[in-house]
Amino acid sequence: MRYAVGIARVDGSIGIKPVKALDEEACYPLNDIRSVMQKLPQIEALGLTTVEFNRGSCLFEVKYAAHLVGNIESGVIHGGVITTLLDSAGGAAAFSVVPVGSSVATLDLRIDYLKQAERERSILGYATCYRQTQHIVFVKGCAYHESPDDPIAHFVASFMVGSVGFAPNA
Amino acid sequence: MHNSKAPLFDQVMRLKEAEEFAAISALIPYSAFVGFELVVDEQGLLTILRGKASNVGNTTIPAVHGGVVGALLEHAGVMHIIHACDITRFPKIINISVDYLRPCIGHEDTYARGYLIKQGRSVSNVRIEAWQSDKQRPVAAAHAHFLMN
Numbered sequence: 367m368r369y370a371v372g373i374a375r376v377d378g379s380i381g382i383k384p385v386k387a388l389d390e391e392a393c394y395p396l397n398d399i400r401s402v403m404q405k406l407p408q409i410e411a412l413g414l415t416t417v418e419f420n421r422g423s424c425l426f427e428v429k430y431a432a433h434l435v436g437n438i439e440s441g442v443i444h445g446g447v448i449t450t451l452l453d454s455a456g457g458a459a460a461f462s463v464v465p466v467g468s469s470v471a472t473l474d475l476r477i478d479y480l481k482q483a484e485r486e487r488s489i490l491g492y493a494t495c496y497r498q499t500q501h502i503v504f505v506k507g508c509a510y511h512e513s514p515d516d517p518i519a520h521f522v523a524s525f526m527v528g529s530v531g532f533a534p535n536a
Numbered sequence: 537m538h539n540s541k542a543p544l545f546d547q548v549m550r551l552k553e554a555e556e557f558a559a560i561s562a563l564i565p566y567s568a569f570v571g572f573e574l575v576v577d578e579q580g581l582l583t584i585l586r587g588k589a590s591n592v593g594n595t596t597i598p599a600v601h602g603g604v605v606g607a608l609l610e611h612a613g614v615m616h617i618i619h620a621c622d623i624t625r626f627p628k629i630i631n632i633s634v635d636y637l638r639p640c641i642g643h644e645d646t647y648a649r650g651y652l653i654k655q656g657r658s659v660s661n662v663r664i665e666a667w668q669s670d671k672q673r674p675v676a677a678a679h680a681h682f683l684m685n
Contacts, residue, residue, distance in 0.1 A: 406601070446566060
């Protein structure tokens with residue numbers, strides 16, 4: 367299963383095109399992943415919601431809330447919220463491409479903070495799988511308010527594929 | 537440059553002088569949300585993430601959400617600079633790279649400490665390590681760049 371590099375588009379279809387057709391049967395149903403992710407304690411606590419979810423890509427949203435602020439003077443959300451938003455989107459995207467029964471764990475991630483988030487605005491976090499091997503899923507994405515062409519942060523991560531550990535209702 | 541129009545920065549500098557880091561934490565809403573605490577010990581500033589059910593992101597282990605672990609490392613990095621350096625404004629994160637080394641158990645406390653690798657006039661490089669019961673077995677590590685002025 368291989369993926370072309372996808373680019374987030376706010377106008378609807380998040381453009382990820384599998385190079386090879388995916389065997390849907392071999393993967394977790396998207397609705398299962400979505401409902402399991404949505405019930406994770408930290409995702410509930412942050413109020414993260416799935417905006418779009420396709421095989422190999424995911425778009426999450428975090429609503430602005432006073433308790434997420436890192437600097438009370440600027441009103442800007444703590445960088446850690448963006449980390450959680452993007453790690454969640456990356457994890458969901460990775461889960462969507464691994465075989466049923468596999469678990470996924472973040473191996474590493476890097477975030478570049480490109481510009482400050484604006485106060486009292488929701489933030490969207492997009493992640494797409496651009497390469498998958500038997501053991502590793504490579505993911506990249508970004509966080510933004512309006513358009514991925516005007517990002518708040520860029521994100522790249524790799525996820526380890528395992529046979530034990532957290533899996534959506536394996 | 538020192539900005540007298542930044543009362544929050546001045547307030548934090550006064551609290552730093554008085555070594556009242558718990559009071560600095562209280563000024564950061566996100567700290568209370570995830571459970572960050574700041575303690576000064578003989579080795580410097582220690583950032584603690586309290587074990588908290590709502591931080592779990594993996595219910596099988598159960599483990600702390602990777603994003604919250606990343607947040608802890610970033611927070612510990614900023615706070616380390618505030619504690620260890622003479623600064624004229626809050627350090628601003630440029631980027632962070634996090635390695636996840638072991639499961640971070642959800643109901644245990646996690647500790648993080650920053651190490652200043654290089655303090656530059658405009659940019660500083662900080663290494664941050666996080667561990668739970670055994671400092672020799674870190675659960676995660678990161679390096680980050682911060683804009684200093």
